[in-house]
Amino acid sequence: MITIRELTTMEELEEMMDVEEAVWQMEPLQVHQTFTVLKNGGIILGAYDDEKMIGFLYSFPGFVEGDVYLCSHMLGFLPDYRKRGIGVLMKQRQAELAKDRGYQKLRGTFDPLETPNAYLNIQKLRAIGAYYKVNHYGEMADEFNTGLPTDRMIIEWDLTKSTAVEEVVINDTHLLLRNNNGHPKKSTTLLTESRMNRTTSAVPSNFQQIKEENFELAKAWRFETQQRFVELFQAGYVATGVKNDLNNETTYYKLTK
Numbered sequence: 106m107i108t109i110r111e112l113t114t115m116e117e118l119e120e121m122m123d124v125e126e127a128v129w130q131m132e133p134l135q136v137h138q139t140f141t142v143l144k145n146g147g148i149i150l151g152a153y154d155d156e157k158m159i160g161f162l163y164s165f166p167g168f169v170e171g172d173v174y175l176c177s178h179m180l181g182f183l184p185d186y187r188k189r190g191i192g193v194l195m196k197q198r199q200a201e202l203a204k205d206r207g208y209q210k211l212r213g214t215f216d217p218l219e220t221p222n223a224y225l226n227i228q229k230l231r232a233i234g235a236y237y238k239v240n241h242y243g244e245m246a247d248e249f250n251t252g253l254p255t256d257r258m259i260i261e262w263d264l265t266k267s268t269a270v271e272e273v274v275i276n277d278t279h280l281l282l283r284n285n286n287g288h289p290k291k292s293t294t295l296l297t298e299s300r301m302n303r304t305t306s307a308v309p310s311n312f313q314q315i316k317e318e319n320f321e322l323a324k325a326w327r328f329e330t331q332q333r334f335v336e337l338f339q340a341g342y343v344a345t346g347v348k349n350d351l352n353n354e355t356t357y358y359k360l361t362k
Contacts, residue, residue: 107191109198112149112161115140121151121161128181129247139163148175148202152182152191159186162195164203167212174261175203177213180222192225200230204264211264214241214257216249217334218312218326220356223258224347227358228273232262234344234358237334249313252320253327258334258344273348273359275305282306282333284355287315288322289329303361304342306333310349310356 112118118136125133142165143149152160160182167176177199180192203211215222217237226232241257242250283290284307308330309315316323337360346359 106155107159107186107189107194108153109194110151110153111202112151113143117151117158118143118149120158121149121163124158124161124183125179125181127183129249131247134163146175146206148199148206150195150198152186152195154186159183160191160195162199164199164211164213172210173208174210174212175199175208177211188221192221193229196225196230200262200264209263209265211262212259213262214238214259217256217258217330217358218308219249220308220310220312220347220349223344223356223358224349226260226262227344228347230262231268232260234258234360235261237338239331239335253316253324254331256327256331256334271346273305273346273357275348275357280305280307280357281337282308282329284309287354289326291329291333303359304337305357305359306330306337307355307357310353 112121115136118139121139122133122136139149145166147165149164150162151158161179162177163179164175164177167174180195182191200211211232213226215226217223227234236259238257238259240254242255245251245255281291281304287309309326312323312326315326341362342360343362344358345361348357348359349355350357
C-alpha cells in the first residue's frame with residue numbers, strides 16, 4: 106500500500122538522497138540543505154511502499170517582488186512506480202499542507218515536452234502555465250536533460266480557488282503546431298494575423314522514447330515547440346488545459362488569453 110508522509114528527520118532525508126540519485130542519476134541534494142529548508146518553511150514529502158521510500162516531493166518558500174509562495178522544485182519516483190497516479194496524491198497533500206501553513210500560491214516548473222507532468226499540473230491540478238523560459242537551467246547532464254536546452258514552463262497554482270476541470274476541444278483551425286507522423290509541422294495559421302482568444306499546440310506524448318530512438322528528431326521538437334511557445338506567451342497566452350489523444354501519441358496544450 107502506498108502512503109504519503111511528510112519528511113521531518115535527517116534519516117528520512119538521507120533516504121531521500123538515495124531515491125533522488127536513482128531517479129536522476131546525478132549527485133543528490135545534501136542533507137544539511139534539505140534539513141535547513143524543512144526548518145524554514147519548506148515542505149518535503151515521501152511516498153512509501155510499506156516502509157520503502159519510492160518517491161519524494163521537495164518544495165521551499167519563494168519570494169518575488171512582494172509575492173510569497175511555495176516553490177515546488179522536484180518530484181520523482183523510482184521507475185516501477187511512475188505513471189500510477191502517486192504524483193497526484195503527493196501534490197494534493199502538498200497543497201493541503203501549504204494552505205494550512207498560510208501559503209496562498211504554489212509555483213513550479215516542468216519540461217513542456219514531458220507530457221505526464223503537463224497533464225498532472227495543468228489538467229488534473231488546474232494550475233496555469235504562466236510563463237515559458239528558454240534553457241531555464243542551462244546545460245544539465247542527468248538522464249532526462251542531456252544534450253538539449255532545458256526549456257521550462259512555469260506554473261502557478263492559486264490555492265485559494267477551486268477551478269473546475271474543463272474538456273480540451275481540438276479545433277484544427279486553432280492548431281498552431283501539429284504532430285505529423287511523429288514530426289513537428291507548423292500550421293499555416295499565423296498568430297500575428299489572428300484574433301483568437303484560445304488556441305492549441307501539439308507535442309509528442311513519448312518524448313523520452315523519441316530521444317532514445319532519434320535524437321535529431323527530439324531536437325527538432327524542442328526547437329519547434331520553443332519557437333511556438335515563446336510566440337504564444339509573448340502574445341499574452343497562458344496554458345490552461347492539456348489533452349492526450351486516444352492513441353497516446355500526441356498531447357495538446359490549450360492556451361487562452
